[in-house]
Amino acid sequence: MDRRRFLYASAAFTLSGSLTHLGATGIPSPISGGRIVRNHVGVYTNRGGTMAYYLPDGAEGGVVVDTQFPEQATAFLHEVMPGRRRLDLLINTHHHGDHTGGNGIIAPLADRYVSHDRAKTNLTVANSSRGDELPLPLPSTTFADDWSVSLPDGREIVTARHFGPAHTGGDAVIHFENANVVHLGDLLFNRRFPYIDPAAGGNMIHWIRVLRRIRKTYDRDTVFVFGHAAESYAVTGDRDDVRSFQHYLEALHAYVRRERRRGTTLAALKAKTVTIPGAPEWRYGERLRDVNLEVMWAEVGGEG
Numbered sequence: 490m491d492r493r494r495f496l497y498a499s500a501a502f503t504l505s506g507s508l509t510h511l512g513a514t515g516i517p518s519p520i521s522g523g524r525i526v527r528n529h530v531g532v533y534t535n536r537g538g539t540m541a542y543y544l545p546d547g548a549e550g551g552v553v554v555d556t557q558f559p560e561q562a563t564a565f566l567h568e569v570m571p572g573r574r575r576l577d578l579l580i581n582t583h584h585h586g587d588h589t590g591g592n593g594i595i596a597p598l599a600d601r602y603v604s605h606d607r608a609k610t611n612l613t614v615a616n617s618s619r620g621d622e623l624p625l626p627l628p629s630t631t632f633a634d635d636w637s638v639s640l641p642d643g644r645e646i647v648t649a650r651h652f653g654p655a656h657t658g659g660d661a662v663i664h665f666e667n668a669n670v671v672h673l674g675d676l677l678f679n680r681r682f683p684y685i686d687p688a689a690g691g692n693m694i695h696w697i698r699v700l701r702r703i704r705k706t707y708d709r710d711t712v713f714v715f716g717h718a719a720e721s722y723a724v725t726g727d728r729d730d731v732r733s734f735q736h737y738l739e740a741l742h743a744y745v746r747r748e749r750r751r752g753t754t755l756a757a758l759k760a761k762t763v764t765i766p767g768a769p770e771w772r773y774g775e776r777l778r779d780v781n782l783e784v785m786w787a788e789v790g791g792e793g
């Protein structure tokens with residue numbers, strides 16, 4: 490363990506050890522942070538992108554997908570995996586800070602840390618602008634198309650797949666095969682205007698194709714985990730939710746193309762748009778609505 494790795498690990502356990510969860514009565518409240526989805530696969534929501542995990546019964550090891558921020562990653566260790574000190578695997582769905590900010594806490598516990606090739610590149614770029622903050626650790630293993638591992642407990646297989654540019658250029662879809670739970674990362678914003686990152690290789694029109702491929706790759710029984718959801722909407726769902734989000738992006742594409750052809754300016758389009766015609770359920774997170782219009786406008790312009 491090099492010094493930086495050691496410092497991260499020490500910080501994790503110092504913070505973890507000092508956290509206490511006291512309810513109104515002053516009695517420690519029961520462990521409550523995670524929610525099991527199926528088998529031993531659970532989700533954790535605190536602040537930032539939804540985390541997923543697999544923790545085998547009565548054995549060390551396990552898998553964590555994404556890490557939110559340092560404070561939330563520390564709370565996760567305390568609430569969801571108290572007493573555990575080792576993981577088989579950390580995987581990031583992509584490089585954004587609300588999914589990787591806690592990597593410095595969790596990566597030192599994991600035998601392997603995996604991401605898509607482009608996510609590592611994106612993380613390296615992000616590290617160069619962290620100023621005085623410690624750089625985030627970088628993945629030990631990366632892949633271009635897919636990557637798979639059978640976990641040492643023999644009860645779960647984890648497969649990561651890349652379906653091409655969408656939310657970023659380095660999105661990975663993580664499948665816990667036996668549980669049939671799939672973490673989509675930010676490939677699905679449930680009933681929220683999505684964030685899109687063209688500078689990191691994202692592409693909104695290709696995102697539609699990616700969702701189509703995802704619906705074909707997984708099945709009716711698959712439970713999907715979403716990076717983000719509008720308030721009062723779930724962070725898990727099924728193939729119909731993937732279809733609904735695909736429909737939102739298709740509606741946005743058709744709308745922007747139609748308005749451009751009519752001669753509407755981007756400024757006028759932004760001024761008059763409240764929801765995208767045909768996709769009224771996407772009305773939360775309106776801070777990002779203009780960005781959706783701008784990015785789609787640029788991409789439609791590139792279609793000629």
Ligand SMILES: [Zn+2]
Pocket residue numbers: 583585656675684
């Ligand atoms: Zn993201």
